[in-house]
Ligand SMILES: Nc1ncnc2c1ncn2[C@@H]1O[C@H](COP(=O)(O)OP(=O)(O)OP(=O)(O)O)[C@@H](O)[C@H]1O
């Protein structure tokens with residue numbers, strides 16, 4: 001059963017073909033890697049999948065649903081959540097409120113209930129506070145729940161982005177360089193967390209990463225992108241030993 | 253005792269502050285200790301507190317710059333006054349008529365808020381500021397030329413002169429061009445003003461501390477991330493503009509029923525007024541509701557009290573604004589304030605410990 005099927009996806013910026021006839025198939029529950037040298041078009045693929053950019057050509061099907069015409073908001077509701085390479089937190093909100101914003105569409109009360117503090121408000125707020133705390137616990141952030149997000153150290157900010165994305169109850173989670181800026185210890189811990197999320201949330205995960213230790217450690221399959229086109233894809237160990245891949249990374 | 257969340261505590265302190273101020277003023281007034289000039293300030297102070305708090309919702313919570321807030325006040329002032337004039341003879345119970353007038357002023361201002369909101373919300377930053385500025389000026393100049401009257405045949409309009417409306421013998425002029433509306437029932441008083449301030453605080457604070465408030469602040473902090481978690485940006489921007497305009501409209505009704513004559517001449521509805529309200533918001537602290545209340549009270553009364561300085565009045569006022577600005581925003585002053593609040597908290601904590 002496939003969670004994501006991408007066919008012939010292309011986009012160009014001016015003369016630059018940032019992503020060119022890209023294909024990708026991810027099975028339900030898979031941990032999938034998207035790798036490639038700087039500027040290969042990896043983040044652009046995420047932006048296409050989440051509707052930030054509109055594709056020139058191609059189709060995106062999530063769990064049987066066509067996403068091509070949907071807006072970013074609708075795509076999130078359809079089941080894709082993401083983190084950002086250049087961290088995008090709600091800086092002035094507290095850590096727990098960042099997660100609660102992720103729970104926004106799962107918070108069942110109206111503006112009227114909120115302003116007039118009707119029973120629904122208290123019930124729902126209590127529920128989402130508990131849910132948010134659970135997610136913070138998974139990411140090891142419960143002690144910082146009431147910190148302002150901007151005051152978190154870098155590694156924890158990345159984890160908070162994951163918690164916020166998970167809060168939207170996605171089917172597919174996109175992680176853009178989740179280990180960037182982390183030290184080896186933090187990275188090892190993050191690998192465990194990502195596996196835990198996959199196993200305990202029945203999640204399908206697609207991640208971009210430059211840290212090959214992380215990729216070979218947790219990704220079952222990978223696709224390699226180079227200059228916007230796919231170089232190869234397959235079982236992680238095979239792909240990472242492929243001469244073309246090594247050459248693409250080292251340069252000619 | 254149940255532990256109150258920090259935001260609930262803050263809201264309660266704000267209501268308490270406003271009610272305490274009301275009680276103190278009422279006592280002074282009963283003892284006859286309130287000068288006539290001070291009495292004249294009471295309703296306007298309430299009006300500008302409402303204006304500042306409602307503008308803070310747009311500027312501080314949503315993070316968009318609006319320079320046309322006085323325009324919404326103008327719409328509220330006129331629509332409320334028109335209603336009161338039309339129903340003066342039919343609804344004789346003043347409080348009921350005034351309540352309806354306030355609702356009507358708020359609804360009309362909200363309609364305009366939504367109306368200009370829809371095209372304007374695609375704009376950001378400077379562009380939004382310019383369009384809202386233009387909106388405020390257009391409204392103010394438009395009401396300046398409207399003639400409006402009623403007779404047994406119905407309602408009559410003219411942009412030329414009151415004569416052009418062709419009112420019948422039994423007709424009544426409601427708006428007479430630049431001369432505006434006269435003979436509005438003076439239903440405003442300090443008590444109503446305070447009630448409206450409390451309602452404004454209630455709406456704004458409860459909105460901010462709900463799922464909608466979090467969504468609005470999320471949009472302010474990072475629009476792209478907010479969209480990525482499924483937040484409807486347009487809906488929330490429109491909501492903020494509408495609610496903020498409605499509150500400004502209610503303040504406008506309070507304004508038009510405070511004097512018997514209402515015109516759009518002078519500084520009260522133009523960009524000067526909008527910018528003055530923005531000054532209250534900025535100096536009170538962007539996003540800080542309590543700050544807006546305090547700043548509006550002090551900064552409204554101050555220039556009036558400085559009248560004895562005659563020519564130097566605005567000079568002194570400007571210096572005060574700069575000092576407040578420095579005190580609020582400079583890093584050193586922030587450190588100092590944090591230290592003071594830390595020490596005060598420490599004192600309380602010790603007390604609790606010894607009590608326990
Ligand atoms: N909005 C845009 N307008 C113009 N060019 C863009 C835009 N977004 C991306 N590009 C270009 O597309 C190419 C791919 O960029 P992308 O960010 O997807 O690379 P990446 O694989 O994520 O690289 P990195 O590993 O450095 O993050 C780059 O040449 C980039 O400059």
Ligand SMILES: [Mg+2]
Pocket residue numbers: 042043044085
């Ligand atoms: Mg990238």
